[in-house]
Amino acid sequence: MVRLFAYLFDLIVAFFLARLVNRALRQFFGGPQSRFGGPGKRARAERAPEREAVRGEMARDPVCGMFVSTELSHRLNQGGQTLHFCSQECLERYQRSEAQRSGTTG
Numbered sequence: 133m134v135r136l137f138a139y140l141f142d143l144i145v146a147f148f149l150a151r152l153v154n155r156a157l158r159q160f161f162g163g164p165q166s167r168f169g170g171p172g173k174r175a176r177a178e179r180a181p182e183r184e185a186v187r188g189e190m191a192r193d194p195v196c197g198m199f200v201s202t203e204l205s206h207r208l209n210q211g212g213q214t215l216h217f218c219s220q221e222c223l224e225r226y227q228r229s230e231a232q233r234s235g236t237t238g
């Protein structure tokens with residue numbers, strides 16, 4: 133049984149040694165600019181906070197085609213159906229286009 137532990141320990145030591153050697157080799161040959169690094173490392177830190185706020189069902193804004201959460205949307209009841217808009221602007225635009233379609237001559 134002790135042999136097994138010794139073997140495992142050996143593996144771990146070898147692993148760390150390999151890492152050290154690998155790093156030393158990379159520094160020796162590649163210098164500070166490695167092939168994998170690239171210039172854009174800071175972009176990873178940025179998050180997307182807007183996505184987390186979306187809850188509930190998603191509905192499609194008929195004006196701009198965007199999907200909006202039914203909890204956050206601007207709603208309009210029409211013929212027993214609820215329409216969802218991403219913004220007040222889209223809602224008003226929809227109302228205007230509806231008024232044009234059914235109201236005045238044309």
Ligand SMILES: [Zn+2]
Binds near residue numbers: 195196197198218222
């Ligand atoms: Zn919209």
